[in-house]
Amino acid sequence: MTLRSRSDWLKHPRWWALLTLGLALGYALVTALQLSHWGQLPITAAWLLTARALRWGVPSRHAPAKGWPWSLVPLIFWGVYVYLADSFGIVDLGAVLFHLQAGISEHGGGERTIVAILYTLAMLPVLAAFTWLVRHDRRWRLLERLLALVLLATNPLLYGIGQRSAAIVAEEGAWLDQRYVAPVILEAPASPPNLLVIYLESLERTYADRERFGDVYAPLGALGDQGVVFEGVRQVDNTGWTMAGMIASQCGVPLMPAGLLHDSQLEPLEQVVPGVSCLGDLLAGQGYSLTYMGGASKRFAGKGKFYAGHGFSRILGRDDLAPRLTTPDELNSWGLYDDDLYALTVEEIRRLEAKDRPWGLVNLSLATHPPYGYPPEKCRQYQGAFDGTDILYSVECSARMAHDLVKRLAGDGLLKNTLVVLASDHLSMRVSAWEQLTASPRHNTFMLLGNDLAPRRIKVEASTMDVLPTVLEAMGFVIDWHRAGLGVSLLSNEPTLIEQHGLQTLNDQLKRETALHERLWQGFDIGGMAPDDASRTPWLPPETPPAKAAE
Template sequence: MLALLLCAAAFVTALWRLDRGTRTLWIRLTASVSTFVFLLLSISWFIANAFTGEGVNGAVFYHLRTGFGGAGLREYATLISAFVFATTCAAALAVLVYRRKPGKQPERLSWQNGILAVALPVLCFIHPTVNATLRDFNYALYGSESLMDSALGNEEAAEPFESHYIQQEPEWQSPPRRNLVVIYAESLEQTYFDEKLFPGLITELRELQDRAVTFSNIRSVEGTGFTIAGLVASQCGLPLITTGHPNSMRGMDRFLAGATCIGDVLKTQEYTLHYLGGADLSFAGKGSFFETHGFDSVMGRQELEPLLDDPSYVSTWGLYDDFLLEQFLGRFEQLSEEDQPFGLFGLTMDTHHPSGHRSRSCEGLEYADGRNRMLNAVHCADHLLATTLKAILASPAADNTLVVLASDHLALKNDAYDLLTQGKRRNLLWLFTPDSEPKTYRQPGTTMDTSVALLRGLGADVEAFALGRNISQPKTSLFATLPEVNSQLRRWRGDYAKLWDLPEQIEALSLNSQKRTVEINDRQFQAPALIALNDGKMESIRFEFDSRQNLYQYVQEMTPDATFVWFDECSKVRALELKLPVAGLCYFAGRTNGRRVLAEVVTDTEALNAGDLRSVSGGFTTEDQNNERRQRLATLAEYGVADLRQSSIQTSLLSVGAKLSVRSSGGPKSRSLLETASQKDIMERGIQLFALTDSGTAELIAHYDLCQKNSSPSKTPGEILQSRITDNESTGHRGATYLLVAHDSPTCGAPLEPLLEGLPLTEWKDLGFRQPYIALFSPNRRSASIELSGDRYSQLRVTFSGTELVAAAHQ
């Protein structure tokens, strides 16, 4: 926060000093753009900080890439609205900076103004949002072998991953028959047990602590600070740090398939494995993770919700803990009666940031004065978790069960965060074992070390599991033995990428439009997908699900000679090959600079063999083809459509100095709008009729939607115009100019003649479903009328001017 304030003070000072001198055009532009960028960075930092309490960190990057499906975003509606409002204000302020006239001080020398102008973007670059996360962002995009590494000269300092990653089958003292029960308490870190900070907050769990083996010094390190990362760290001994490979789990069929996790180990010992959680399994790929690593049943919100007596008893994040733990305890009792060892894992939800969700059964159970909702939820969780643990520990099956209570990660920004940050923040890890005396281990460790503690608690003779270590011995954890542990963990991104076990050599690749899948060898991925190839091998695969950017933006980032297969909506893929139609699913295989490419509509299943992929990797290249394709990609990114045609027209229908920008879309996925110097109108489906006023604005005088059932306009445009001319001749309407615009579709099969007959226009007669259309006309100047229509699902964008008209049609 201090760094942000100092950076902001420097920026404001430089901007103020610059404002007092003469400012040329480039200085004004630099000041304006820098102001918007600086404000946007600051806004982003505060928004991210509201979620994480640490500004922009690894959790932010992970969820930007994997998406927010299943997240309880309703809780953040106010925050999201604030972001939109603040960004709008930032843009307005940037405009003011550009337009502001210099002060009345003596003119400063041009070189002094130049230095101040250059200082503004420099201050943007050293902004905490950039400075603290640029390295993470670089790694997230390009992996460990990146330009950033070379520039900083730190590659030699990287420890070899192989010397620390230990993956071997645990040796068992005897065949393991002990059951395993693990409850992950959402964000319930050990700091909540601090009586100085939270007197009387945790009472019932504290009574159980004397029966547990406690690890009191579990730190949070890179790639372990959010829910799915905490699950991966504690069960696989690995951080979840994203790489250039995709981690959008909605598209992946397997989650870290190349890693060995506790579920895989227990499966070899004939355990049945089960997971129950209150949140949606799709969020961050939790369901995929458990299914990949040996779990027999995986149940989240969608699977458990039908069991609710009251279907409305859900929070924004999912099921309340009293219901979840009741189901969890019931499953434990059921499994205990079966003659097979089992692992039962659960994840609570009530203590989720920012304010928690207190279960209905805790009504009347408040902490202190009851004003802090998060602490009320924690106080309730204390009661619910203690009740569940007591029931499990009192069960006859407890004599043969390892029971674990752990936090999935440290609490993120919540209503109690100011108090939490005053304490010694550590994760919670308690083990209740049938044959171990209660003890507290204070050696430093991480949640990756939890994996070893669980295996040892089940009877395995193991000192290391992946990057996890036995922290019942001093100075064994990577936290204690690896210099700059967070930096080292980040450097191994390329090694983690291999653990996703993506197919390398492509033996068979098929695209299925019915299932919307890409099948590569024995793997199946969800479309849309972008597969990068290297000499016939699969280099990476990316998805668009809730991603930080669209697949065509990834294509834009590729080098011209990079070979890839892109399977997506035809309206997007046709940016690379205009022969493709607008509707349906299409694919493109080749290079942006390649003459030999494959591009077709996929109506059912399209198979590409190894020879096809090799053929598009070679062949002739052309720079002109590359430039054309990249220009269409840029148009797709800006307007949502690929093709661009331009023409220049002059019209006398507008007075000199008047300017009007109009966009007409022939489909529902893009906006149609009208802009003047003082207004911006977004159009609804159908046909809009505007009257252009002498003041330079456009007045909407009629709207017709022929796609709406039982739509029968009371007056046609011709009748409206005739009435205006007759009734207001003295006001000058006889010579007025009118604008007719279609959005989405001018008609859904209904004839246009009854509506538009009598206007000094003709092209509307040929308009069909979802064609864009713009017409500028005057009822008394038929010869001056201007009409523009586009192909189906295309888009028109026109800027009218009294002295110049530029028209662009996009399809």
């Protein structure tokens, strides 16, 4: 081949179009299947070799067609899915629907907005290349409508929408609702303890594996040695983002979005899961003074509406806390750095301690928020410089700050008669350590400190929905059958739903559940049951619960 012929080959739009499509196909497959990005090269090469062998796009005597391919819209949907999968690791349709309703205008992570723009721009040459191929190759033009249907049917995002739509007309959609136990406090301790809940953003217990992650989890491990550590807390579907994780652990239910069961499915929410009682409702009924504090905006994802509607009298987010900083402008893209948030948390606990009533405070960190985390400058004193991408740096920083916060509060005498809960709000989304995290089953952080609990480790197959009854019993409250919502106290011998039925069964039932969905968003009038469903079979306790293994 002469130099000129090679130049002509490079200038021909056929190979540029095929190369663009091959690169897009390779990237989509390695992202959707969570393969190594090196896998993109052989996929692209296989595509080009196939295109050469079958002579795709070879110029013909016929004039190119002028119509637009039917597959352009399905390709755009696939582009949206690949962006979500690349950004978050696992695409949760529930999270997408909920955030559309609850509000995303005051989100942080501006870098993801830039990435979204880049993805949009990258889709333009892909759509142009596909259009060129269909117009110039009659074989592709004949099969293109069938391809459009295949692309729609195989898109996991659209498949999830189809499953949820089918659930609306399912005859049996009350499997989970029949196992729901309305949270009720039957008896309170003589001196109810205070409660401090520290949610550690995405800081799952999986990081405790020293072989994969070194000592990044060690500060939390040191705290766990002084309390009760639960090993084996899994993540059920619809509990894998911040609001869903907090609702699962405080209400004992998954966050099933209001959309798809209501005509106004994408209108802004006025309330968040108003149909169920949660931790705040129960404690407010016992006379507790309740505060929520988080570094991000309380308007993002309905956090403020959730806490205001479930017993909390003070809800403090970025707009409330930033003016109280010595340097109010020192914020990350989400809000306050955790060292500043924790300093204000100490002040709030001092205020609560001055009151003559029990208190509860829920705190949400930001330092390990995907994809890279937001470690404050303070951590550089111990860990050196942050490279801007290593999530393990942020994990170690967050663990250290949580450890130091608890130690400071205890040293100042602010944790007397107080139960401290440390928990990850959910498992991490896609981060720099994604391949190591997904190499084995993953578990959430959940540990209890104080209130005279004997230090120990409890191995159990559980979910974050079991946190609510466990916390209530750890505080000394007596609850019905050791259960609340879909959870069971992990301090009892009652089996969890995962132990009884398995994680996959729960996730399968979530896809077809309708009754529990309606309960969350509409409320019920007759003993916690729907007015038209008062004859529903009540939940019955198991006869022979297996004992949990304690070490």
